Amino acid sequence: MKLFVDRLTPTPQREVFEASPGWWRERADSPQEFEYEIPKPFRFEIDVHKVGADVIIEGEVSGEIEMQCGRCLARYRQALREEFRLVAEEASGRTPPDPEGEASLSRDGLCLIDEIESGWFQGSVIQLDGLFGEVLAGAIPLHPICREDCKGLCPQCGVSWNDASCDCTPPEQASERPNPFAALAQLKDKIADENSDA
Numbered sequence: 001m002k003l004f005v006d007r008l009t010p011t012p013q014r015e016v017f018e019a020s021p022g023w024w025r026e027r028a029d030s031p032q033e034f035e036y037e038i039p040k041p042f043r044f045e046i047d048v049h050k051v052g053a054d055v056i057i058e059g060e061v062s063g064e065i066e067m068q069c070g071r072c073l074a075r076y077r078q079a080l081r082e083e084f085r086l087v088a089e090e091a092s093g094r095t096p097p098d099p100e101g102e103a104s105l106s107r108d109g110l111c112l113i114d115e116i117e118s119g120w121f122q123g124s125v126i127q128l129d130g131l132f133g134e135v136l137a138g139a140i141p142l143h144p145i146c147r148e149d150c151k152g153l154c155p156q157c158g159v160s161w162n163d164a165s166c167d168c169t170p171p172e173q174a175s176e177r178p179n180p181f182a183a184l185a186q187l188k189d190k191i192a193d194e195n196s197d198a
C-alpha cells in the first residue's frame, strides 16, 4: 500500500486499498489480541493531495469484525468506520524524536509525529501500512457491546436476558443482610437456655 510522491498533485486523487485479514494479524503484537474474526478485507479509501511540500491524506477505513459481546457473551458482527486526516511534512533531514519513528521513516518513508494527525515523510515512496495500522487499531472497540441496550446474562442461572427472563432472586434481595435484632433475640434465647441448664 504505497503512494508515489512524484505523482501527487494539488488536486485530490482518490486511492482505494484493501487490507487482508492476514495483513492485520501480522501487524498485531500478540495473538491474544485476536478474540475476534475478520470476515472480509478492510477497505481504506483516501484522497491525497499536495499543499506546497506537504502531503495531505484524508480518508476512511471501513470493515467488519466478528466479536464477542462483553455483557452477554454472544458473537456479533461489528461494523467499523473511522475517518482520519494526516498532514505529512517533508522530513528534510530532521530526525524523529523517538527511535520507533526513526525506524519507520527510513523503512516506510513515513513516520507519525502527533498520533495520526501529523507526520513526516521522506523520499519518493510512502508506505501507508503503518498509518493504516494505527487507524485500524483506533477503530476496533476495546470493550465490545453487541448493542447499546444489551441486558447481559443473569449472574445466577446464566440465561441471556436479551432472549429470555428467569425466576432467579434479584441480586438486591439475595444480598439483603439478616435483621440484626433477630440475631440479638437468638443470642438472648441461647443465654437463657444456658442459664436454665445450670
Ligand SMILES: [Zn+2]
Pocket: 069, 070, 071, 072, 073, 074, 145, 146, 147, 150, 151, 152
Ligand atoms: Zn450483548
Ligand SMILES: [Zn+2]
Pocket: 154, 155, 156, 157, 158, 159, 166, 167, 168
Ligand atoms: Zn437467572
